Amino acid sequence: MSVDPDEELVRRVGAGEPAAVRALVARKLPRILSLAVRMLGDAAEAEDVAQETFVRIWRHASKWRRGNARFDTWIHRVTLNLCYDRLRRRRGWVTAEMPDIVDPAPLPDSHPGEEAHRVERALQAIAPRQREAIILVYYQEMSNIEAAATLEISVDALESLLSRGRRALQTMLARDGGHD
Amino acid sequence: MTEDIEGGPAMDARRFAALAQAYGGDLRRWPEAEREAATAFASGEAGQAMARHTGTLDALLDSYRVQPPSKALHSSILRAADRHLVHRRRQRFWWLGLGLAGIGLAGAVAGLALVSIVTPEAGSDHYVLDANATAFGDAGPDAENGEESL
Numbered sequence A: 001m002s003v004d005p006d007e008e009l010v011r012r013v014g015a016g017e018p019a020a021v022r023a024l025v026a027r028k029l030p031r032i033l034s035l036a037v038r039m040l041g042d043a044a045e046a047e048d049v050a051q052e053t054f055v056r057i058w059r060h061a062s063k064w065r066r067g068n069a070r071f072d073t074w075i076h077r078v079t080l081n082l083c084y085d086r087l088r089r090r091r092g093w094v095t096a097e098m099p100d101i102v103d104p105a106p107l108p109d110s111h112p113g114e115e116a117h118r119v120e121r122a123l124q125a126i127a128p129r130q131r132e133a134i135i136l137v138y139y140q141e142m143s144n145i146e147a148a149a150t151l152e153i154s155v156d157a158l159e160s161l162l163s164r165g166r167r168a169l170q171t172m173l174a175r176d177g178g179h180d
Numbered sequence B: 001m002t003e004d005i006e007g008g009p010a011m012d013a014r015r016f017a018a019l020a021q022a023y024g025g026d027l028r029r030w031p032e033a034e035r036e037a038a039t040a041f042a043s044g045e046a047g048q049a050m051a052r053h054t055g056t057l058d059a060l061l062d063s064y065r066v067q068p069p070s071k072a073l074h075s076s077i078l079r080a081a082d083r084h085l086v087h088r089r090r091q092r093f094w095w096l097g098l099g100l101a102g103i104g105l106a107g108a109v110a111g112l113a114l115v116s117i118v119t120p121e122a123g124s125d126h127y128v129l130d131a132n133a134t135a136f137g138d139a140g141p142d143a144e145n146g147e148e149s150l
Helices: A007-014 A018-040 A043-061 A071-091 A115-125 A128-139 A144-151 A155-177 B013-023 B032-042 B045-063 B071-118 B123-128 B141-149
Strands: none
Touching (some): A018 A043, A018 B071, A043 A071, A128 B045
16 A cells, blocks of 8 residues: 555644644645535635535544545545535435436537636536546546545546546537537 | 557557547556556557547646635635634543543542441441340350350
């Protein structure tokens, strides 16, 4: 089992060291926030999720022991679960029953410099499990093994989610903006 | 069209395309075990064409950047952490107090038990309370017989 780069810091946080708390926030907040923003497509909700994630970190840091997962994998799982809670409340959907593409309608017309918004809207329109896979591998820069562990699936299943997700994005963005 | 890498897995066009479709054109995101073979394959014409194909979506995905955390959010999280630390310290003191009280109570119970064990039973009191006994000994009819037999 490889060394967890966060283990020592988490131990110090668990011991109540204020400097370690500050270091952990500086190290993890950008990752947690960007994950939540891309999952939810809403900056304010993402900030709430980031705060809730840290409350759970403070609560569990003193008891946290590395099992099979690294600390970073664990906080990604916590953040994703909190995002799912909000998505369920917002839309009332059940993950397992989601179709590959949620919204087949073309994306709104784009203007120059609005590519990021188009991608954001396209990401929100694909199935959440595909969105998760793409965000973890592409934006969170997790290895395939870490991403599969976070999603609690096999690497083959991760690759399938990634492929279907990218195909769905490609179709949507091409139809919308004439790419590819 | 297979690239054999010494000690690593072979890479063919089909596998390369599948990986490119899943992970995009940047080989740094590809599975570590297949990266070396993929790098070799990517230098060929077929590999370059596939990489170009996935590059369009990669560029679009790259354009979606997220704002860094605000100072307000950062401070709010740190304040919550402070509150949690203070609460935990209080809880620790509370448990410590409870523990000490428990130890004190256990000591008192143990002391009481010890006193009741160590204190001798008042056997002679039973004798004194006997209706036939006097200050000079047992004055009962049996006692008399006993003295005669001496």
